[in-house]
Amino acid sequence: xxxxxxxxxxxxxxxxxxxxxxxxxxxxxxxxxxxxxxxxxxxxxxxxxxxxxxxxxxxxxxxxxxxxxxxxxxxxxxxxxxxxxxxxxxxxxxxx
Numbered sequence: 484x485x486x487x488x489x490x491x492x493x494x495x496x497x498x499x500x501x502x503x504x505x506x507x508x509x510x511x512x513x514x515x516x517x518x519x520x521x522x523x524x525x526x527x528x529x530x531x532x533x534x535x536x537x538x539x540x541x542x543x544x545x546x547x548x549x550x551x552x553x554x555x556x557x558x559x560x561x562x563x564x565x566x567x568x569x570x571x572x573x574x575x576x577x578x579x
């Protein structure tokens with residue numbers, strides 16, 4: 484995951500854009516995982532939480548290139564949705 488963080492914080496916009504697209508795809512995949520097998524992806528979910536915090540840090544506190552707003556917004560949406568889905572799957576009582 485350090486490689487993805489490096490890519491998101493890279494000075495070349497093409498590398499950053501492709502990294503954000505990759506993160507969005509990874510989060511979308513994990514968000515679609517069947518709840519019965521989601522325990523296998525617990526470590527990956529924790530890493531995606533770290534990536535979510537890093538994306539927010541890049542947007543809020545670092546020099547952000549606004550040309551990347553579309554891939555960053557897609558990555559944020561996928562990471563937040565993945566986090567919400569996995570939290571609901573972890574706590575089945577919330578589904579009642």
